[in-house]
Amino acid sequence: MINQTIIEPGGKKRNYWKDLWKFRGLFYYLAWRDVLVRYKQAVIGIAWSVIKPLLTIIIFVVIGKLLHTVVPSGVPRAIFVCTAILPWNFFSTAFSESSSSLLANSNLLTKVYFPRLIVPASTIIVSLIDFVTSVGLLFLFMIYYRYVPGWSLALLPLFLIQATMIAMGAGIFIAALNVKYRDFKFIVPFIVQFGLYISPVAFSSDYVYHSDKIPGIIKFIYSLNPMVGVIDGFRWCVLGGGINLYMPGFLISIGISIMLVVLGVWYFRRTERSFADVI
Amino acid sequence: MEPVLKIENLSKKYILNHQAQERYVALRDVITNKAKSVLGSKKEKVPKYSEEFWALKDVAFEVNQGDRVGIIGRNGAGKSTLLKIISQITEPTTGKITINGRVASLLEVGTGFHPELTGRENIFLNGSIMGMSKKEIQSKFDEIVAFSEVEKFLDTPVKRYSSGMYVRLAFSVAAHLEPDILIVDEVLAVGDVAFQKKCLGKMEEVSGHGRTILFVSHNMQAIQKICTKSVLLKYGKIIAIGDTDSVIEEYLNTNTNNQSVYEIESLENESTMPGFITRVQFEDLNGTPVNEIPIGRAWQARITLKLNRKVEHFITGLGLVTQFELPVCTSWTTPKDLEAGEYEVLFTNEDIMVTRGIYNIVIGLSENKVAFQYLDKGISLHISDVSDLVKEERIVNTESGLLINQMKAKIIRK
DSSP states (O other): OOOEEEEOTTOOSTTHHHHHHHTHHHHHHHHHHHHHHHTTTOTTGGGHHHHHHHHHHHHHHHHHHHHTOOOOTTOOHHHHHHHHHHHHHHHHHHHHHHHHHHHHTHHHHTTOOSOTTHHHHHHHHHHHHHHHHHHHHHHHHHHHTTOOOOGGGGGHHHHHHHHHHHHHHHHHHHHHHHHHBTTHHHHHHHHHHHHHHHSTTSSOHHHHHTOSSSOHHHHHHHHHSHHHHHHHHHHHHHHGGGSOOOHHHHHHHHHHHHHHHHHHHHHHHHHGGGHHHHO | OOOSEEEEEEEEEEEEESSOOSSSBOHHHHHHHHHHHHHOOGGGOOOOOEEEEEEEEEEEEEEOTTOEEEEEOSTTSSHHHHHHHHTTSSOOSEEEEEEESOEEEESSTTTTOOTTSBHHHHHHHHHHHTTOOHHHHHHHHHHHHHHHTOGGGTTSBGGGSOHHHHHHHHHHHHHTOOOSEEEEOSOTTSSOHHHHHHHHHHHHHHHHTTOEEEEEOSOHHHHHHHOSEEEEEETTEEEEEEEHHHHHHHHHHHSOOOOSEEEOOOOTTTTTSSEEEEEEEEEOTTSOBOSEEETTOOEEEEEEEEESSOEEEEEEEEEEEETTSOEEEEEEOOOEEEOSEEEEEEEEESSOOBOSEEEEEEEEEEETTEEEEEEOSSOEEEEESOOHHHHHTSSSOTTSOSBOOOOOOOOOOO
């Protein structure tokens, strides 16, 4: 028997992951579309993915210098900020794009069948490509400041994976919520903006974790932000010995990242079948 | 032989929430409603006006390999819901569908087309959305392009296409799908007539290869041409199933609600329009309203309309269209400049004799040759075959054609 499909209320559960694999071509094409469309009619095209973080870094460096914020000794301030801006930009674009992806593709949801998880997942690819391009910026800084990273740089992809998990988990969770409750359309930009201030972009986590003035409870709450772990990880990879990875904080961050993915996938799968009726 | 598509007591329920004005739920509403139900006394409780609505109820039928099945019914009969469930876009509430083979559904032409992408890029994108693999698309690419007749614009973003080109390209991709079961919703309603014919031809060719087709359309001619078997839906239930001709017959008979007077529902923007139609009445030459016109009898249509302001070069047009969407004739008033106010327009037909059946009436209003109102739905004229004129022999044969007027004919000895 070729290809038997059975449609029943509450069905589709068993074959879901198999279907997801079957539709990997669509995943590729949706990502390809987003990449193509992103810089269409933009004269300098993909250069934007370098210029945007560059401008942010310049602002952070200038303000940091004016306020005399602490930077680990021997680390150029631009590289210090860059190691945080790159993962943060990746997270914020991946998270915003994926959380609005279902609404943006509502015409697909109501007209064709495919595992809906493909839509938010494919948007991550664009952010990933932007990220990879912008890593060039980090290397430019390294060359300019003649900064030689240690062997730990090889572990950078692991933290990229963690950032992807966070963006994906939160993104698909909010994407599913967005279908029914449009409020999240307004909440997401707020999370992204607010997150930039409570993540260690302008300052160092060392400062927070080792300060005597900050109470333990605040330290704990601070570590609940999973992007803290990612940014610390990036700094540890690039800046090597100059930075200590605070292990308890790091483990909490990994735990939260995994929880986000589980929560996102669970909620998405639970509500997915009514998307076409509700959107 | 097992049927390729087997539908068993399929039902789909929607909950209509009359309270909610917005199309989607805002989190605020959920929170305030929850808060109200926790805090509020019984008196304050928000009444719930949600109502169950069965878009489909106990639908069951089977489709065999190579069947071409038409699904017909009035708007809201559940046709689209049925197709959506079969295409797995939405889940049924109860029932079961068993499909043997690959399904492709064409519920819209150009699903996922991106305006910024070129024709070439969109072929790949749309193809993959419709379930084709990259290899399949590549192997059929030239054929798709040739069919669409847009070779020259292949590398132009589709946002610069004319709507005709857009539709042609989109349909070409769809026409080259090779599923075991093809599901088509009213998509042929768009595009120019020549291309529509080409598409219908392609579909017939496709079905010639033993492919199974499920086809929804309001175009009875297309259904008749393509489908061997049809299903008639009404309010979510199957009321007829069988060979296409008899089901269409049934549809045309149930489709009418004989009326002599049509009050036209007021439009939202009617105060900003130059004028609008309020009422249409069919009557005999004495002005008596009639539900049906006996075949061959003269009749008139009395249209009541209101002009909000002075209208220059005002024309009213009235057309007769068959249930197969074939225009029979159209008549116009002579242009006139009119002051604001209420008017009646009278169209009298004494000469054109059409055969029995139900005709859709299309009415248009225009100012300086620009139409500002066009009514093409909801008004129908019933010509009944009961007529004394047949006995009088003014009508030789009521089945002789769409028009039953006689030409002058005589025999001359040479």
